Amino acid sequence: MPEPIAQRVAEVVPPRMPRGMDLLDTPLLNKGTAFTNDERTQFGLHGLLPPHVETLEEQVVRAYEAYTRKDDDLERHIYLRALQDNNEVLFYRLLLEHIEEMTPIVYTPTVALACQQFSHIYRRPRGMIISFPLCDSIVRFLRNRPNPHVDVVVVTDGERILGIGDQGVGGLGIPIGKLSLYTLIGGIRPERTLPIVLDVGTNNTERLDDPEYLGWRHERITGDDYFAFIDQFVDAVKEELPETCLQWEDFANPHARPILERYRDQLLTFNDDIQGTAAVALGATLAAIKVTGKNLKDQQIVMFGAGSAATGVADGLREAMIEQGLSEQDARSRFWLLNSKGVLHAGRKDLTPEQMVYAQRESRIADWPRTSNGNVGLADVIGQIDATILIGLSTVGGAFSKAIVCEMARKVERPIIFPLSNPTTKSEATAEDLIHWTDGRALVATGSPFAPVDYGSRTIPIAQCNNVYIFPAMGLGVVASRARRVTDAMMLAAARTLAGNSPALKDASASLLPPLTDLRRVAAEIAVAVGIAAQKDSVAAQVTDDALRERVMATQWTPAYPSYCSSA
Ligand code: NAI
Numbered sequence: 001m002p003e004p005i006a007q008r009v010a011e012v013v014p015p016r017m018p019r020g021m022d023l024l025d026t027p028l029l030n031k032g033t034a035f036t037n038d039e040r041t042q043f044g045l046h047g048l049l050p051p052h053v054e055t056l057e058e059q060v061v062r063a064y065e066a067y068t069r070k071d072d073d074l075e076r077h078i079y080l081r082a083l084q085d086n087n088e089v090l091f092y093r094l095l096l097e098h099i100e101e102m103t104p105i106v107y108t109p110t111v112a113l114a115c116q117q118f119s120h121i122y123r124r125p126r127g128m129i130i131s132f133p134l135c136d137s138i139v140r141f142l143r144n145r146p147n148p149h150v151d152v153v154v155v156t157d158g159e160r161i162l163g164i165g166d167q168g169v170g171g172l173g174i175p176i177g178k179l180s181l182y183t184l185i186g187g188i189r190p191e192r193t194l195p196i197v198l199d200v201g202t203n204n205t206e207r208l209d210d211p212e213y214l215g216w217r218h219e220r221i222t223g224d225d226y227f228a229f230i231d232q233f234v235d236a237v238k239e240e241l242p243e244t245c246l247q248w249e250d251f252a253n254p255h256a257r258p259i260l261e262r263y264r265d266q267l268l269t270f271n272d273d274i275q276g277t278a279a280v281a282l283g284a285t286l287a288a289i290k291v292t293g294k295n296l297k298d299q300q301i302v303m304f305g306a307g308s309a310a311t312g313v314a315d316g317l318r319e320a321m322i323e324q325g326l327s328e329q330d331a332r333s334r335f336w337l338l339n340s341k342g343v344l345h346a347g348r349k350d351l352t353p354e355q356m357v358y359a360q361r362e363s364r365i366a367d368w369p370r371t372s373n374g375n376v377g378l379a380d381v382i383g384q385i386d387a388t389i390l391i392g393l394s395t396v397g398g399a400f401s402k403a404i405v406c407e408m409a410r411k412v413e414r415p416i417i418f419p420l421s422n423p424t425t426k427s428e429a430t431a432e433d434l435i436h437w438t439d440g441r442a443l444v445a446t447g448s449p450f451a452p453v454d455y456g457s458r459t460i461p462i463a464q465c466n467n468v469y470i471f472p473a474m475g476l477g478v479v480a481s482r483a484r485r486v487t488d489a490m491m492l493a494a495a496r497t498l499a500g501n502s503p504a505l506k507d508a509s510a511s512l513l514p515p516l517t518d519l520r521r522v523a524a525e526i527a528v529a530v531g532i533a534a535q536k537d538s539v540a541a542q543v544t545d546d547a548l549r550e551r552v553m554a555t556q557w558t559p560a561y562p563s564y565c566s567s568a
Helices: 005-012 020-024 037-042 056-068 073-084 088-097 099-106 110-116 132-142 168-186 223-240 253-263 272-292 308-323 328-333 378-384 402-411 431-437 471-481 488-500 516-536 545-555
Strands: 128-131 152-156 193-199 245-248 269-271 301-304 335-339 389-392 416-419 443-446 453-455 458-460
Touching: 056 073, 056 088, 073 088, 073 099, 073 110, 088 099, 088 168, 099 110, 099 168, 099 516, 110 168, 128 132, 132 223, 152 168, 168 193, 168 471, 168 516, 193 223, 223 253, 245 253, 245 272, 245 471, 253 269, 253 272, 253 308, 269 272, 272 308, 272 389, 272 416, 272 443, 272 471, 272 488, 301 308, 301 378, 308 328, 308 335, 308 488, 328 335, 335 378, 378 402, 402 431, 431 443, 431 453, 471 488, 471 516, 471 545, 488 516, 516 545
Parallel strands: 128 193, 152 193, 152 245, 245 269, 301 335, 301 389, 389 416, 416 443
Antiparallel strands: 453 458
């Protein structure tokens, strides 16, 4: 039974509904030319709008026309941001109808330009800027937030923005763009998102020398002062927004992991660069294994690169292997990780605790050839074992040579080969080479985008491991299940559900990962799995699966105009 109109109106109309120009200037309530005649009468809008009352669909057509008139991607980004600041429903509906075309404009890669140009294209406030000199007032600042109820905060300190490094206050563009995708795909209500930049200075001289730079003109705060500031920020979030999901974004490596480790057991929080990227790579790997029809526990996995991304992906795969019944020791023995000094083994003294987990017994490699400066290199490993999966997270462009790939493909029917390093120049191989060198047998996913590859009579789409497959769904999952923490099992559940939605499972020539146009549906499925995992980990209250599914569906907001008139 539909809800009574009075109840629906009460939900969307704030107690003190603005009128006239104030209403037209409130992007969360504005409908522009779509205000009905009744609404125009009730809220003093007659005379302020052209007489024809448009539908949302008509507005979308007009907005798209304006969008296509823009000359370059930055102009398109500026246009969309202006639309967002004018009418949020229209912005999201336009995005939804052109999701493949516009996602790269609102988010990566165009958002990088918007961060660089932040001070030059700044128009209206969105989100919050918390500057170091005012660190004693963070709680008071947070009380100035535009909306009291916040489901998701994305926060950056602007130091490691995408591939373009330190952007200082300009980093705010990233949380803004990312939260747009939380809403577009995850369905987190726009008024319940809050982008934040922690303005701790910048070491980017171009920014510091720019007379128009809008941030705190100071070199970056480091060391104890930096961590004390982060502590103050987290304390303020705990006080003001205790149930909000706090997502860390684009922090530099020396800060990212310590911050995550420090707070992950204190509040509802995750780091998308660490956990989200691992989950999507894991999801693609699990999808590829399913396509081969083999078991995860029978894989021999070679990872080229043994940094934070590689150990994160390996940890997820290892956990999943253990769930399939392998012992910890057996699971570890199936991984061959390499860094610039060759394969990780127990005799090495330079390994971090995260890497030690994957150190092979020395006896296993004792009589292997060592062609790489006396170390056991990638070609040596591939020559000695029957590798089924080869993942590149090394930043070494072209490292997967034809000889290495052909040797792997000689011994396995469907080699799974993922060159995941970004940007494209650092990809360990091109998708086209991998498909051709393996006679079209390789299952390929990449870190950077690659065009579909023509091979024989087939056109093979190449899946790009993009975090967008995980973070909006994780947001929806924690909000709908009212989780108190983000656990590893919740990330694993997200990766598994993503894998289960691989189009390649139904159609061998399809992509390993779903198209953007299907992501809202997939996000809802992932959110349910995340909620179930949260309950199993006792970080969310128990409800039935059906109740959880209903909550997910009810939480996932769809851009449409509500009626503001009780008489409508
Ligand atoms: P990192 O700096 O922590 O790790 C890089 C690793 O590669 C280190 O272990 C390093 O020793 C190794 N390496 C460097 N040169 C090497 C060489 N010549 N031979 C063998 N190993 C070498 O970096 P992180 O964060 O792990 O990222 C690595 C790459 O993966 C980046 O390009 C990043 O953009 C990409 N990435 C892609 C993801 C995706 O899903 N598409 C997810 C996360 C990271």
